[in-house]
Amino acid sequence: MRNQRSVKxxxxxxxxxxxxxxxxxxxxxxxxxxRKKAIKLSADIAMASTRDKxxxxxxxxxxxxxxxxxxxxxxxxxxxxxxxxxxxxxxxRRPKVKSAKxxxxxxxxxxxxxxxxTRKLKNLLPGGESIDEGCLVEETLDYIESLRAQIEVMRYLxxxxxxxxxxxx
Amino acid sequence: MEHAALDSIQFNEQIxxxxxxxxxxxxxxxxxxxxxxxxxxxxxxxxxxxxxxxxKPPCHASILKPYPSIMSIIDGTRKLTFPSxxxxxxxxxxxxxxxxxxxxxxxxAEVKNEPPETDSxxxxxxxxxxxxxxxAKRKEREKKVKARSKKSKSVAAAESSGDGEKLPYVHVxxxxxxxxxxxxxxxxxxxxxxxxxxxxxxxxELVPGCNKxxxxxxxxxxxxxxxxxxxxxxxxxxxxxxxVNPRIHFNLDSIMPNEGASLMDSSIPNxxxxxxxxxxxxxxxxxxxxxxxxxxxxxxxxxxxxxxxTNFMTPENSMLSYDSSANSVxxxxxxLKMEL
Numbered sequence: 001m002r003n004q005r006s007v008k009x010x011x012x013x014x015x016x017x018x019x020x021x022x023x024x025x026x027x028x029x030x031x032x033x034x035r036k037k038a039i040k041l042s043a044d045i046a047m048a049s050t051r052d053k054x055x056x057x058x059x060x061x062x063x064x065x066x067x068x069x070x071x072x073x074x075x076x077x078x079x080x081x082x083x084x085x086x087x088x089x090x091x092x093r094r095p096k097v098k099s100a101k102x103x104x105x106x107x108x109x110x111x112x113x114x115x116x117x118t119r120k121l122k123n124l125l126p127g128g129e130s131i132d133e134g135c136l137v138e139e140t141l142d143y144i145e146s147l148r149a150q151i152e153v154m155r156y157l158x159x160x161x162x163x164x165x166x167x168x169x
Numbered sequence: 170m171e172h173a174a175l176d177s178i179q180f181n182e183q184i185x186x187x188x189x190x191x192x193x194x195x196x197x198x199x200x201x202x203x204x205x206x207x208x209x210x211x212x213x214x215x216x217x218x219x220x221x222x223x224x225k226p227p228c229h230a231s232i233l234k235p236y237p238s239i240m241s242i243i244d245g246t247r248k249l250t251f252p253s254x255x256x257x258x259x260x261x262x263x264x265x266x267x268x269x270x271x272x273x274x275x276x277x278a279e280v281k282n283e284p285p286e287t288d289s290x291x292x293x294x295x296x297x298x299x300x301x302x303x304x305a306k307r308k309e310r311e312k313k314v315k316a317r318s319k320k321s322k323s324v325a326a327a328e329s330s331g332d333g334e335k336l337p338y339v340h341v342x343x344x345x346x347x348x349x350x351x352x353x354x355x356x357x358x359x360x361x362x363x364x365x366x367x368x369x370x371x372x373x374e375l376v377p378g379c380n381k382x383x384x385x386x387x388x389x390x391x392x393x394x395x396x397x398x399x400x401x402x403x404x405x406x407x408x409x410x411x412x413v414n415p416r417i418h419f420n421l422d423s424i425m426p427n428e429g430a431s432l433m434d435s436s437i438p439n440x441x442x443x444x445x446x447x448x449x450x451x452x453x454x455x456x457x458x459x460x461x462x463x464x465x466x467x468x469x470x471x472x473x474x475x476x477x478x479t480n481f482m483t484p485e486n487s488m489l490s491y492d493s494s495a496n497s498v499x500x501x502x503x504x505l506k507m508e509l
Contacts, residue, residue, distance in 0.1 A: 032412065033411075036408045036411035040404060043403070113386040114386050117386055120393055121389060121392065121396070124397065124400070133365070137369055137372060138368055140372060140392065141372055144372075144375060144392075144395065145375070147400065155406060161410070161414060
């Protein structure tokens with residue numbers, strides 16, 4: 001697996017530069033919810049950029065963020081549009097599943113259950129709707145790992161900033 | 170290939186810069202570095218013709234004694250064909266940093282190589298973040314290339330045999346050079362299934378509590394729950410961060426005196442880690458969302474007056490007792506008491 005420590009450091013650095021851009025741009029005080037959105041968005045983008053667009057979920061995350069008119073992802077707009085087109089094309093290529101048989105055998109039930117869950121997992125993953133099942137497992141693995149790293153870094157920052165505000169004498 | 174060529178060129182320049190006549194002062198070092206590479210190569214190629222040629226072999230011998238491989242390369246052939254060996258580049262970096270030459274620091278940062286782990290030279294701490302950055306990026310790039318090649322293969326394989334599982338008739342488009350007879354098709358489908366099963370096993374190991382479950386649907390359920398809880402944790406933490414700081418710009422200069430140092434090793438996490446509660450339980454979401462509001466509430470009075478430890482402890486304790494997620498809370502309160 002990747003070197004977790006360097007990934008966390010890179011993520012932290014990118015996140016902080018992203019946040020600094022927020023604080024430079026808007027001098028007015030943002031509301032609580034806006035701040036939370038900004039923090040989460042910059043964290044997500046920073047995490048996605050540590051993967052540097054090798055995985056589909058990171059591409060999709062950045063694409064979604066740039067489509068919503070965010071200022072932080074200006075440079076990656078070209079790549080995101082290209083990747084989105086690729087994903088749409090892939091979706092059109094794959095034919096829809098037509099279930100010819102309607103008998104309720106055990107294997108059919110099992111298959112249906114698994115299909116339901118894979119669909120749910122695909123919805124959870126950013127950009128996961130048009131992922132092939134073989135890649136789905138890989139992407140989930142990667143996504144879970146990155147989420148964990150992100151959570152650890154965020155937790156560290158939370159406790160550190162709390163310590164700064166209320167230092168122990 | 171270009172990458173390798175670029176590496177070799179830079180390595181070339183670096184070695185030439187280092188091989189410069191050392192008996193002169195450091196000013197001449199910089200002078201040599203500013204020389205275009207061919208001139209430096211000339212100097213290197215014809216040590217006897219150069220004015221300081223007599224002193225060159227012993228000086229570079231003394232400097233390069235611990236690196237016999239480099240010496241053999243330089244002494245052996247006239248032609249400078251440096252292999253783009255990462256080990257050599259690493260050694261060169263270490264050597265250059267070890268020499269402690271100030272003017273050498275920028276060229277070190279330019280070369281894309283892994284940062285020396287055992288470096289303790291204070292003059293190079295400035296170039297460390299740049300080198301480390303490039304080193305991490307290079308590692309990532311290598312892995313990305315491997316991952317990309319792997320992914321392209323798996324995507325192609327999936328496209329070629331993915332339809333086979335869904336439709337009753339197997340219409341498979343294969344890559345160039347592969348047969349479409351049933352045996353190889355079946356083999357490929359089986360190989361793909363095995364790959365997917367192997368990855369599922371990896372996922373099972375990664376997600377806590379999935380090892381004992383048998384059956385794909387339940388395992389997938391667990392995985393979905395885990396991903397959802399992770400995403401919720403991200404939301405919660407970002408909300409907390411927004412609550413703790415009145416403005417977005419974190420006062421981080423006090424946390425990170427030097428950007429390049431490993432953050433996870435500094436002293437603050439050692440102090441902080443007893444405070445960080447362990448895995449937030451999956452079922453405690455409702456209470457978690459209520460926590461930040463309480464945090465905000467009791468932070469104000471603490472700011473207002475200069476409090477002693479006792480006053481600080483009681484609101485914290487009351488908040489902790491309110492929280493009913495059993496595992497994490499008593500642990501945290503105990504650790505807090507230990508801290509104070």
